Amino acid sequence: MVIDFLQNYGSFILDGALMTVFLSVVSMILALVLGGVVTAERMSDNLLISGLTKLYIEVVRSLPMLVILSLFFYGLPELSFNVPDGSLFGVDLDRLISALIGLTVGESVFVAEIYRSGIQAVDSGQFEGARSIGFNKFQTYRYVIIPQAFKNILPTLGNEFANNIKSSSQASVIGVADLMFTASTIQGISYKPFQAVIAVGIVYLLFTFSITRIVAHYEKKMSHRTEEPLTISEKLVR
Numbered sequence: 001m002v003i004d005f006l007q008n009y010g011s012f013i014l015d016g017a018l019m020t021v022f023l024s025v026v027s028m029i030l031a032l033v034l035g036g037v038v039t040a041e042r043m044s045d046n047l048l049i050s051g052l053t054k055l056y057i058e059v060v061r062s063l064p065m066l067v068i069l070s071l072f073f074y075g076l077p078e079l080s081f082n083v084p085d086g087s088l089f090g091v092d093l094d095r096l097i098s099a100l101i102g103l104t105v106g107e108s109v110f111v112a113e114i115y116r117s118g119i120q121a122v123d124s125g126q127f128e129g130a131r132s133i134g135f136n137k138f139q140t141y142r143y144v145i146i147p148q149a150f151k152n153i154l155p156t157l158g159n160e161f162a163n164n165i166k167s168s169s170q171a172s173v174i175g176v177a178d179l180m181f182t183a184s185t186i187q188g189i190s191y192k193p194f195q196a197v198i199a200v201g202i203v204y205l206l207f208t209f210s211i212t213r214i215v216a217h218y219e220k221k222m223s224h225r226t227e228e229p230l231t232i233s234e235k236l237v238r
Contacts, residue, residue, distance in 0.1 A: 005195050009186050016182030017203050019089055023168040023178060027103035028161050034104060035111030042116060060109045066170045069102035073174040076101075091177055099171040107164050114156050118149035151222075158215035162208040169204075179203055 006013075041053040060068070076083070076098060083094040122145050130140040172181035179200040186196040 005190075005192070005199070009190065009196070009199070012182050012186055013179070013199055013203060015090075016177060016179040016200065019091070019176065020165065020168055020178045020203075020207070022089065023099060023103060023171055023176065024161070024165045027100050027107060027168070028164050030100070030104040031107035031111050031164070032157075034108035035115055038108055038112035039115040039119070042112060043119070057109045057112060060106060063106070064170075065102070065106050065167045066173060068106045069099060069170055069174055072102040072105075073098040089177075092175070095175045098174060099168075099176045103164065103168060103171070106167065107160070110160055110163075111157070114153050114160060115149070118153035118156075119145055121152060122148050155215045155219045155222075158211055158218070162211040162215075165207050165211070166204065 038053060038057065041049050042057065044050045044053070063071075073095065076094075083097050086093050088096055119141075126144050126148070127140060130144045135143070168178060169180040172178050172184065175181070177185075183196045183200040186199075187193040190196065
């Protein structure tokens with residue numbers, strides 16, 4: 001029975017899985033970039049910019065992903081943002097672009113907070129040491145702070161990527177043919193809702209389990225490193 005089900009609907013599930021991967025990877029890459037911008041504004045010395053960015057983060061974090069996706073899908077046309085006609089991977093561009101923008105915006109605020117916590121976790125002596133050897137603020141972050149912070153937050157970013165894969169399932173509501181949309185399609189064709197949900201659930205499990213195992217391996221590898229922390233001068237030499 002399972003073999004028959006996969007033979008009949010395996011291609012549907014594969015197409016949905018590829019769309020889920022596309023949505024998750026592209027939106028996460030964009031969120032990493034946008035999150036960096038949000039972090040810079042959040043940590044700005046300008047109180048107005050910092051305050052407005054904090055408000056933006058709180059608002060976006062408070063909204064369910066489904067609401068964010070719906071706002072962009074229905075709101076972009078209201079703002080006269082016209083998406084060219086066409087499709088990509090069989091999905092209308094207006095739906096796909098709305099999904100990518102919504103996922104990026106929703107994910108970027110969590111990435112920004114991860115960045116900020118990583119930067120704040122770096123010992124304050126690193127800032128002072130960098131300034132003492134003549135580094136300006138940009139050089140201090142570029143050569144000293146960010147490399148250390150990024151190494152520490154990689155596991156958290158990995159787990160956040162797993163969360164983004166699960167959040168991408170909300171895109172099915174606006175008509176993006178991801179895994180959840182595929183499950184609905186299979187239900188309508190086969191009248192076997194339980195098998196359809198189980199099938200896509202297993203795919204989601206494989207995705208997220210693989211990522212969490214990679215993250216766990218990285219954390220274990222980092223915990224076993226016995227190398228002494230390098231001084232700022234040694235970091236620059238390397």
